[in-house]
Amino acid sequence: MKAWLALVKKEFRIGLPIMLLAVVLFLVGLVIVTATTYKFGYAMDAVGIIGLAWGGGHFFFMAIYMLYSLGVERKRLHLWLHNPMHASGLLAAKLVTGTVYMIISLLIVSIAAYVGGLNFVPFSDGTWFKVGMIAFVHVVSLSIDFSIYVILAYIVFLLLVRYMPTFLSGAVVFIGWWLFAYLYFGLFSQSKFYAAITEWGKIDLGFIANSLQFDISTKEALINMQGEQLTVYAGYYIIELIIILIIYFIASWLLDKKVEV
Amino acid sequence: MIEFKNVSKRYMTKTALRDVDLKLDKGKIIGLVGLNGAGKSTTMKLIAGLINPSKGSVELDGEKVTRRIASKVSYLSELDEYYSFYTVQQTIDFFATQFPDFNKEKAEEIRAYMNLDANTKVKHLSKGNRGRLKIILTLSREVPVLLMDEPLSGLDPLVRDSIVKGLITFVDTEKQLVLLSTHQIMEVEMILDEVIAIKDGELVDHRNVEELRYDEQKGILEWMSSIYE
Numbered sequence: 001m002k003a004w005l006a007l008v009k010k011e012f013r014i015g016l017p018i019m020l021l022a023v024v025l026f027l028v029g030l031v032i033v034t035a036t037t038y039k040f041g042y043a044m045d046a047v048g049i050i051g052l053a054w055g056g057g058h059f060f061f062m063a064i065y066m067l068y069s070l071g072v073e074r075k076r077l078h079l080w081l082h083n084p085m086h087a088s089g090l091l092a093a094k095l096v097t098g099t100v101y102m103i104i105s106l107l108i109v110s111i112a113a114y115v116g117g118l119n120f121v122p123f124s125d126g127t128w129f130k131v132g133m134i135a136f137v138h139v140v141s142l143s144i145d146f147s148i149y150v151i152l153a154y155i156v157f158l159l160l161v162r163y164m165p166t167f168l169s170g171a172v173v174f175i176g177w178w179l180f181a182y183l184y185f186g187l188f189s190q191s192k193f194y195a196a197i198t199e200w201g202k203i204d205l206g207f208i209a210n211s212l213q214f215d216i217s218t219k220e221a222l223i224n225m226q227g228e229q230l231t232v233y234a235g236y237y238i239i240e241l242i243i244i245l246i247i248y249f250i251a252s253w254l255l256d257k258k259v260e261v
Numbered sequence: 262m263i264e265f266k267n268v269s270k271r272y273m274t275k276t277a278l279r280d281v282d283l284k285l286d287k288g289k290i291i292g293l294v295g296l297n298g299a300g301k302s303t304t305m306k307l308i309a310g311l312i313n314p315s316k317g318s319v320e321l322d323g324e325k326v327t328r329r330i331a332s333k334v335s336y337l338s339e340l341d342e343y344y345s346f347y348t349v350q351q352t353i354d355f356f357a358t359q360f361p362d363f364n365k366e367k368a369e370e371i372r373a374y375m376n377l378d379a380n381t382k383v384k385h386l387s388k389g390n391r392g393r394l395k396i397i398l399t400l401s402r403e404v405p406v407l408l409m410d411e412p413l414s415g416l417d418p419l420v421r422d423s424i425v426k427g428l429i430t431f432v433d434t435e436k437q438l439v440l441l442s443t444h445q446i447m448e449v450e451m452i453l454d455e456v457i458a459i460k461d462g463e464l465v466d467h468r469n470v471e472e473l474r475y476d477e478q479k480g481i482l483e484w485m486s487s488i489y490e
Contacts, residue, residue, distance in 0.1 A: 006358030013346055076342035081311060083359055084332035163273050256328055261311035261338075 004089050011097040014072050018065045019101035026054050026109055048116020055109045058102060058139050062147035065098035070154045077158075077261045087255035088248070091151060095144065102143060106136065134205065148244050152251040153177055158259045201234025262287045262438060263308055263406065268317035270303050270462075277303040279462045281317075287405055288435055290428070290452050292470075293442040294485060295459035301442040302339060304459065305410045308440065309336040321406065332360075335402040337409040341391045345384035349377055349394060356398050368401035371431055375423060389420040396424050400431045406438050413445045421448055428452060450481050458488050 029050055037046040073080040083090065110132065123131065153173050160169035188194055206229065265283040269276065278300045285291060293301050306312040307319050310330040319326040321333060343352055349372070357363040372379060375393040386394065392412065399407060413421045425448055432439055443449055450470070458466045465488055473479050479487075 003359050003361075006355060010344065010355060014344075076340070076344075078311060078336070078338040078340055079342060079344075081328055082309060082331050082336050082338075084329050085359075086329070258313070260313065261306060 003085060004093060007085070007090070007093040008096055011069065011093045012100075015065055015069050015094070015097050015101055018061075018068050018098075019105055022058075022061060022101075022105045023108055026050075026105070026112075029054065030112060044116050044119045046116065047112050048114075048119060048121070051109050051111075051113030051116050055106060055113050055135070055139065058106050058109070059143050059146065061102045061105065062095075062098050062143040063150040065101065066094060066147045066150050067154065069094050069098070070151070074158065077259070081255075081259065081261055086252065088252035091248070091252060091255065095147070098147065099140065099144060102140060106139065110136065130206075145240065145244050148247050148251070149177075149180075152247050152254075155251050155254045155259060159254065162260055198236040198239045199233050201238075203232050203234060205230040205232060262322060263440075264320045265307075266318050266320070268307065268314045268319060270300075270307065270312065271315045276462050278307070278314075278459075281464045283457070283464060283467065285438060285440065285455075287438045289454040290432065290434065290439040290441065291455040291457060292446070292449060292453040292481070293440055293457050293459065294444075294446060294481070295442075296489065299459040300462045301459055302410050303462075305336070305408045305440065305442060308406065309334050309408055311336070332362075333404050334406045334408060335360075335399045335404045337395050337399040337407075337412055339411040339414065341388065341395070343383045343391070343394065345382070348380050348382050349386070350379040352383055352394065353379075353397065353401070356401070360402055360404075362403045364401050364403055367403075367431065368397055371397045371400055371427060374427060374430070389416050392416045392420055392424065396427055400427065403433070405436065406440070407432065409439065409441045411442055411444070413443050413448060421445060425449060425452060446481050446485065453481070456481055456484070458485060460489065 030047060033046045033050050034043045037043050080090065114128065114132065117128075121128075153176070156176070157169050157173045160172055164172075263283070263285040265281045268278060268281045268283075270278040281304070293304060295301050303312065307314060308321070308326065308330075310326045310328040321330055324330070344355070347355060353365070353368045353372070357365050357368070375397060377390055377393045377397070381390070383391070383394070392415075396412060399409060399412075412424055416424070428439070428441075428449075429452055441449060441453075453470050455467065455469055456473070457464065457468075466484075468484065470481065473481070473484055477484070
């Protein structure tokens with residue numbers, strides 16, 4: 001455990017630029033948008049909009065973080081892999097640090113989304129908290145979920161790059177990625193079988209806004225909130241968790257047994 | 262201790278190592294010599310579990326070598342890449358956390374011997390000092406096997422001398438096996454117990470240096486010349 005915690009500490013140092021980049025880009029965007037909308041009197045609305053958009057964009061945070069972090073290690077695989085720790089431990093250290101950084105960044109963004117959003121989203125405090133928590137938890141978990149597919153793709157890339165040029169390896173992984181996405185998200189997750197194994201354990205979340213329509217001009221800003229009575233299935237989360245654990249196991253196994261320095 | 266059983270390693274169409282059978286025992290400093298591309302680094306990486314044989318098997322104390330053999334093997338890569346944001350001391354501390362056998366007192370002793378400033382950032386180290394850092398990190402582990410891939414490469418004579426002397430001083434020749442690949446034969450000849458020659462991926466000879474010297478009145482360089490010419 002001591003070795004793993006020291007690894008986590010190292011990963012915090014490796015991944016810091018990504019967290020700083022996310023926060024700095026957000027702050028720069030915030031300043032630009034606020035400055036340009038201030039004279040029209042929509043500065044706070046703009047802060048809310050950019051907060052919501054950047055918050056949603058955190059879906060990609062973990063994938064970008066993992067690509068960066070694994071890219072750093074690729075230059076020194078002899079160092080990273082010359083370690084008695086199981087590959088799942090090496091990868092978990094990266095996932096944990098990335099998640100912590102994502103939560104910090106998302107909390108900063110959430111403050112802007114909340115403060116600005118108060119102007120145009122007529123929720124009670126209780127609803128704000130509920131919607132905010134649901135959105136927060138989903139962005140974090142979906143981002144982690146997505147990043148594990150990215151880890152597997154990167155490890156396959158590391159395998160291929162031993163046998164073919166870097167560009168070709170990247171191209172093969174890219175094509176494979178889209179093929180997998182089509183088969184999994186386009187066919188499998190739309191199938192009756194998928195519905196049968198996931199649609200159980202119904203949970204009623206109540207009315208949840210799921211989209212905002214913006215109509216902004218120099219004279220006025222109209223924001224329409226749309227939503228629906230939302231229900232989710234516990235089965236969906238359980239099955240996705242199982243699938244992602246399997247993907248994580250495969251990625252760890254490949255890193256342990258097949259990736260070469 | 263280390264045993265190669267009919268080991269081959271191929272990369273696509275290129276064969277890096279071909280049908281190698283080899284046994285290495287502890288308590289020896291062994292030189293691995295050969296021309297560039299002969300298969301020296303491949304041999305090292307196979308023992309470190311960082312690559313897998315295409316054919317045959319590599320065993321350490323009867324256990325099949327995998328990446329996690331790192332608990333018994335200390336590997337010095339020919340590459341100089343370390344975590345550049347760490348200082349020398351932080352790098353040593355990090356290694357100490359990753360390997361339970363890492364002896365921090367020994368590391369401090371070697372660092373002082375190598376005259377390497379503990380507070381310098383790794384990214385600011387010269388090539389020679391990065392070479393010294395690699396030696397500190399490798400020799401401070403109390404493991405049965407030390408693998409050193411080109412530890413003297415690209416370093417000036419003074420650094421090379423301090424590294425060779427460091428090897429004599431800090432390796433436990435009773436308990437540890439050191440496998441050392443180098444082109445600087447003259448500088449390590451006096452500390453080698455055995456020498457292995459690799460040519461075009463094949464193990465061409467494996468000799469005891471003392472026997473070579475007394476039986477055939479040959480130094481390693483002469484012996485190499487007879488093999489490679």
